[in-house]
Amino acid sequence: MKPNPKKFGLILFCFVLLISQEAFCRVKLPLLVSDGMVLQRDANVKIWGWADANEKIVITFNDKSYETSASADGKWAVILSELKAGGPFVLDINASNHIALKNIMVGDVWVCSGQSNMELPMNRVKYKYPEEIARADNPDIRLFNVPRRHDFQQPQDDFESGRWVPVNSKTILDFTAVGYFFAKELYEKYHVPIGLLNASLGGSPAEAWMSEDALKEFPEYLRTAKKYQDSNYIKLVTNRDKAASDAWYSRLQQLDYGLAKGQKPWFDPNFNSSGWPTMNIPGYWADTNLGNVNGVVWFRKEIDVPASMTGKPARLWLGRIVDGDFTYVNGKQVGSVGLLKKSHKYLFQAIILKTKKHF
DSSP, X not given: OOOOHHHXXXXXXXXXXXXXXXXXXXXXXXXXXXXXXXXXXXXXXXXXXXXXXXXXXXXXXXXXXXXXXXXXXXXXXXXXXXXXSEEEXXXXXXXXXXXXXXXXXXXXXXXXXXXXXXXXXXXXXXXTOHHHHHHOEEEEEEEEEOOOOOOSSSOOSSXXXXXXXXXXXXXXXXXXXXXXXXXXXXXXXXXXXXXXXXXXXXXXXXXXXXOHHHHTTOHHHHHHHHHTTOHHHHHHHHHHHHHHHHXXXXXXXXXXXXXXXXXXXXXXXXXXXXXOOOOOSSSOGGGSTTOSOOSOOOOXXXXXXXXXXXXXXXXXXXXXXXXXXEEEETTEXXXXXXXXXXXXXXXXXXXXXXXEEEO
């Protein structure tokens, strides 16, 4: 019998509709409310999410039950109370679907916010604290890294990514360094679980972290925030800044005497730099006769390398440089970093190192 295409199409439509309705009414949680999270002890703690309109939800945690219903827009929340430090616990959510969040701890939760000094991860200080990293293993110290993403138009209901991670010798590299040592000291003193929320971004101003309501007391910053709600204005500023940056670096390249055509480049080991002035390092060239200028400054340093080091890979650690560098060893470029906050540590091949003088 020949199938009826109209009847088949109607069945397919109903099937898709039923799936869509079922998916919508299922309880959903934000990424922050997930396995392994740390809840604040001795406080009222909000647990929230989304469901179908008016859907009834029952939450069970540590032998206590909490009931609520989703509002007309699908949002719901409950307040957990009288939480004492400990764990691990399971948080059960029962509605049209069932969710069980496992390995929940109750302790102290801290927001790690700020600029690059808070953002700087343990990966950047791994050479300074190798034993600390190797020994790291404490499932009661946990981190949630907030994604570095902005939205000038409106507040977001959830993060695009993120999860709670306990510290160990592998995960510690992604921990904020300041936050980790802070958490470690607190844990050794109080012996309760510690949760860190890392919401930091290098160079970000305080007003960028404030809500629109909070900015009303600061009209100048509120006007700026309003401008950035226009996507066309963001594109204009982004393109303008890029054009200015490209033009500056292009001019810098043209005026760099060390790379000028028709002469031996200054990174050549045979270049004669005997007449160059000296400078104490670490230091700022603004404190020298150069003054407070922006541009390129060349440094050369002779290093005597013993024969025992030749024929082996090497690591060059330059420390902190403002703002970027191109580094050469024996005339070969071994590295370059264009950002102030990144490490200037370079690994290079064994064939580059030779005995006696290096430049």
